[in-house]
Amino acid sequence: MSADPRSGDPDAPEEWEAVFWDVGGVVLDLESVRAAHTAFVADLLERRDVDATIEEAIAAWRSAVGDHFRERDGTAFRAARDGYHKGIEAVVGEPIPRAEWKPPFREAVRSSIEPVPGAVETVERLAARDLHVGVVSDVDDEEGRWMLEQFGVREAFDSITTSEEVGRTKPDPAMFETALEKAGVAPERSLMIGDRYEHDVEGAAEAGLHGVAFGAEDGPAVSYRIESPLEILEIVDGERDE
Structure with a gap:
């Protein structure tokens, strides 16, 4: 299949039946997530009177959260909320309920x-068409649905498939x-x-x-x-050169 957006997909069908979206990096801006975590950690330092700079605290947070996911067994699901819990303990020095x-x-x-x-806008416009609009994301189930609600598009999706529900993460075919x-x-x-080649794009291609x-590596x-x-919308409408 071609990686050039102007050359189109030689295997494209005459009509598309579904468009599936990842959440982080595709619907949800990841820089804004990092800003949210920084704001939370700064507030945590103040409320718990932690003797550390914001830079030190953020480094401890990211290391603990990163380790939580790196210790995952293959594509087995690990809840982000558990990673955040560990990140908070790393910053404060003790667990917090x-x-x-x-x-x-x-x-x-x-x-x-x-x-x-x-x-x-794209999700809303797709939802008005005769095709299935879905989510396939590694987010925690509750958190993912909540974030989509914040953007007012939760009801625009016909289905939401999360790693917590399936018990695996992309690129697992399940x-x-x-x-x-x-x-x-x-x-x-x-x-x-x-936005990730191996997980989203290649994983999807292997499933057919x-x-x-969207920001993912080439391949x-x-x-x-x-x-x-x-x-x-151009792809769905067949406006790319096929």
């Missing part, structure tokens, strides 16, 4: 996160197979938009879907490369 840290964490996220420009089964669509008539790279599994989510 989840009921205590979750409300301020949620508020920091709510006030900081932003959608990727064009993503909300993620894509579950999403396709929910949608009742053929993989060869489906698009998957992602057409991978759309043979890329059927389309886009610079804005709005370009998905």
Whole structure:
């Protein structure tokens, strides 16, 4: 399949049946997530009177959260909320009950996160068409749905498939197979938009879907490369040179 967005996908169907979205980096702007975490850690330092600079605290947070995911067994699911719990303990020096840290964490996220420009409009416009619009994401189930609600697009999605639900993370084929089964669509008539080549694009291609790279690395599994989510509308409408 071609990685050149102007050459199109030689295997593209006459009509698409489904468009699946990753969340982080595709719908949710990741820089805004990092800003949310920084704001939360800064507030944590102040509330718990921790003797550390914000730079030191953020480094401890990122190391602990990163280790949490790096210790994952293959594609087995690991909840982000458990990673955050470990990150908080690394910053403060002791565990804090989840009921205590979750409300301020949620508020920091709510006030900081932003959608990727064009993503909300594209999802809404796709939802008005006769095709399935779904999510295939490694996010925690509750948190992923909550973030989509913050952007007002939760109800625009016909299905949401998360790693917590499936028990695996992308590129495990179970993620894509579950999403396709929910949608009742053929993989060869489906698009998957992602910002990571191996997980989103190649994983989708191996399951028979057409991978759309949005910031993802190049590679043979890329059927389309886009610079804005709005370009998905051109693909669905067959306006790319095929």
